[in-house]
Amino acid sequence: MDYSARLALLRKSLAGKKLDAILVSRPENRRYLSGYTATDHGISETSGLLLITRKGSTFLLTDFRYREQAEREARGFKVLLNTKGLFHQLKSLLPDLGITSLGFESDYTLHSTADKLFGLGRDLAIKMIPLNGLVEKMRLVKSKDEIECIRQAVHLNEQVFQKTFKQLSGRETEIELALELGAEMRRRGAEREGFDTIVASGNTSSLPHAVPGRNVLAENAPVVIDMGLVLNGYCSDMTRSFCYGTADTRYLEIHRIVRRAQLAAISAVRSGVSAGSVDMAARKIIVDAGYGKHFGHAVGHGVGLAVHEEPRISAKSRKKLKAGMVITIEPGIYIPGWGGIRLEDMVVVREDGCENLNTDTTWLDI
Incomplete structure (x- = not known):
């Protein structure tokens, strides 16, 4: 990955906002800018911060637990240990660097941490500027290397599903199947799961984000599996729906409607179209079939270093798609008391259409 080009682009943004430096705390953004792979496990800033100045200095502020990893991964960054705490370190470092205005990621910074930053700013006469989505905007369009990483993650995700699906006995519970995946x-x-795997059978499959339980896979009823993994930092996200046993006419009808909706949305994807038009291409199929009230979520979202990124592929979005974006297409129909069906693939936006990264799609056409 070309981290130098990313840092140069970030510094251009800092100059445009008249900022001397930025603190980067979101793990995906740290990895994007430095190659540093540590995660925070839900607690902001515990494994380190990047301090990147407009004039060219780059620091990784962390503690003893992460020193070796930081020095190995974040080449070009000076690793500084917080032996007396982060704010004690910033109190001496920022004036030495001549920092008078400092941006921070407000959407990923704990409220208590932001309060301390503003207090530090008052003490040092430094303007603390909340920023939202500065690095995320850089991540919207993926490079060839990033797309290849995502492609590999998608293919591995498919291999995991294929192996597990072929070995189903019908005696598994939802939670056992989720654990096995x-x-x-x-x-x-894979480094890890991209999110908690969803396995929902029978009536529970009408819950788009069902939590796997101890229900044995229902015979002759819908099963929904939503699964994703992280490989080389990049995520995959895929949903497969099937009927374990014999599919009745109602299942076949609804599955085919969802599949037509998915294909319509995929056909609508290309550079320059609005995200909303892609959503509506799928939504119209479902509405026209009489199931509009049973499809209540957006048709997709961006995927990259995070499993949910911009752009959001929703009916209300006017954002234009750009070549190199990677998005999901995942329409669904959810009927309380019966079950649900969702089909999800990942595609790369191209100038004249899109590339479906999911190659195992033939079994969807039933």
Whole structure:
């Protein structure tokens, strides 16, 4: 990955905002700018911050636990240990660098941390400027290297599903199947699950974000599996729906409607179109079939270093798609008391259409 080009672009943004430096705390953004892979496990800033100045200095502020990893991964960054705490370090470092205005990621900074930053700013006569989405905007369009990483993550995700699907006995519970999928991801080299795997069977499949329970896979009823993994930092996200046993006419009808909706949205994807028009291409199929009230979520979202990124592919979005964006297409129909069906693939936006990264799609056409 060309971190120098990314840092140059970031510095151009800092200059445009008349900022001397930025503190980067979001793990995905730290990795994007430096190659540093540590995660925070839900607690902001515990594993380190990047301090990047407009004039060219780059620091990684962390503690003893992450020193070796930081020095190995964040080449070109000076690793500084917070032996007396982050704010004690910033109190001496910022004036030495001549910093008079400092941006920070307000959407990923704890309120208590922001309060301390503003207090530090008052003490040092430094303007603390909340920023929202500065690095995320840089991440919207993926490079060739990033797309290849995502492609590999998608293919590995498919391999995990295929192996597990072929071995189904019908005696598994939802939670047992979810655990097996997660274990198989790790056995095949994934860093981790991209999110908690969803396995929903029978009536519970009408819940778009169902939590796997102890229900045995319902026979002759819908099963929804939403799964994703992280490989080389990049995420995959895929949903497969099937009927374990014999599919009745109602299942076949609804599955085919969802599949037509998915294909319509995929056909609508190309550089320059609005995200809303892609959503509406799928939504119209479902509405016209009489199931509009049973499809209540957006048709997709961006995927990259995070499993949910911009752009959001929703009916209200006027944002234009650009070549190199990677998005999901995932329409669904959810009927309380019966179940649900969702089909999700990942595509790369191209100038004249899109590339479906999911190659195992033939089984969807039933």
